[in-house]
Amino acid sequence: MFSSNVMLLYGKWQTTDVRQWDCETTCGWLEALGLDAYVPAARAWLRGEARGALAAAPPAALERELQLRHPLHKKKIVLALADLMGAHGDPLLTAAGRLDGAWALRWLEDVGVCGARAAAADAALDGRLLHRLTHAELHAHLRVAHALHALSIRRGIQVLRDNKFNPETMIRRAPEADQSEAQSEEASGELARWSSHRVMQWLKEIDLAEYAPNLRGAGVHGGLMLLEPRFTAELLAALLNIPANKTLLRRHLTQRFNDLLGRDVIQQKRNAEQTLGYQPLTATTKYKVPKKSQFSLKRKKSKDDLDLGDLVCPLNDDCSGDLMASPTMKVKAATAGVASAVCPPRDDARAH
The missing domain is CATH 1.10.150.50 (Transcription Factor, Ets-1)
Incomplete structure (x- = not known):
């Protein structure tokens, strides 16, 4: 206070x-x-x-x-001053400024990356820093070491941008209503807003309560499941530690996962798997900071020192931040580029 x-x-x-x-x-x-x-x-x-x-x-x-x-303290002040003085050309920077440090720590819990909370508190992480967070900063200062956690944060930022950094973006619990209303929640495009806790509730709803606790700290939230092309039912089963020999249980999870995401999204994930250079994502895949592209090497810093590297979630990445794009457009754009910014096989595999 x-x-x-x-x-x-x-x-x-x-x-x-x-x-x-x-x-x-x-x-x-x-x-x-x-x-x-x-x-x-x-x-x-x-x-x-x-x-x-x-x-x-x-x-x-x-x-x-x-x-x-702390390097992020400097960046926090620079971003906040740029927001106050205007003329930065980024309306979402102002929207992100509504989200303070306490909110950012709660958000890390929402996306299931609780292990980064202590480092985030030291960095005084807030909404503006999330919006402009770079790969180098995520790896070095928030100490994120796994690709899955980095992707969780990337897709979480994308969802925040799509919702104009509304502090109430994340859905933490299922609606207290009948099943028809719960289905309406999924159909209305709110799946991307599901927190990690809400995903665990869903697992209990589909009779997988025994395995739901295994998802704590795994970085799985609705935005990751929906928007990340490399997140599959097989990966979810592995994160839940469902034994490979329990084929009926895995088949049940796959069917419910497919039903939740919808036919179009699942088809896009399958198409992505067939793309040259596709690299399956696993729970143990290490987070490698992408090398700077030829464009970013040539790019000059602005006079306000705001251009500090390759962003975890690029400003125009997969329609995130495009307030005119429909949810369907965003999902299609998100699955169009097989290689995420985390561990890309090569620069030309990105779709921008």
């Missing part, structure tokens, strides 16, 4: 142009961002400075003067 003084300053920075901020307003803003550890350095720096010194400072000066101790 914020103190009354911080809440007063919160209102001040919300209503005052960042170019006019004084020292106290800036310190209140840092506390609201969850970066209160840097308030003493900010006071020492800004006390004798003119208004707007924070907005005028280049990223290197911010890092030096605030004595920033």
Whole structure:
């Protein structure tokens, strides 16, 4: 909870142009961002400075003067300042700014990547950082080591963008109603919004309650199942630790998985398997940070230092962020490119 003084300053920075901020307003803003550890350095720096010194400072000066101790803290401040000053050309950056650190930690639970929570807390991860998270940052600073977890975060970000970073995007529980309403929930395109817990509830609904706990921390949520071309019923069975000799049980899971996702999506997954260069995804596949493409090597940083590498979920990836695309278009686009940004077999296998 914020103190009354911080809440007063919160209102001040919300209503005052960042170019006019004084020292106290800036310190209140840092506390609201969850970066209160840097308030003493900010006071020492800004006390004798003119208004707007924070907005005028280049990223290197911010890092030096605030004595920033984590690379993502610097990026968090740079993104937040870019959002406040506008002209960044990314409407979703502003929408993502509504989601704070506490929300981001809960979201990691929702997508089933609980193992990254401690590192995310150290990084002060929030909605803007998720939106602009790079592969290098995910691997080095959130310490994600498995491809499945990286894909879980990628598809989770895609779902957030498709829902304009609505804080209520994730569906955590089944509706308290009859089966017909539950089926309506699936048919309405809300499967992509299912949290990991909701997927586990579904497993109980299809008489696989014994195996549902095995999905904890596996990174399986509705968006991953629906949008990732390499996520199959066979992979789900392996994650659930259903023995290979229990063929009837595996067949039952496959049928219910196919029913849940729908004929078109399943056909697209099958088509993807036939594509040259297809690499099956397993629970133990290691996360390899993709090498920079020729385009990204030539690309220059913007003056705001926002272009910091290849994003986990590219801004125009698979129609995510395209607010005019229908759910069907998004699913088809998502399965069109066999190689995900995680562990691509080669650059030309990507579909953009």
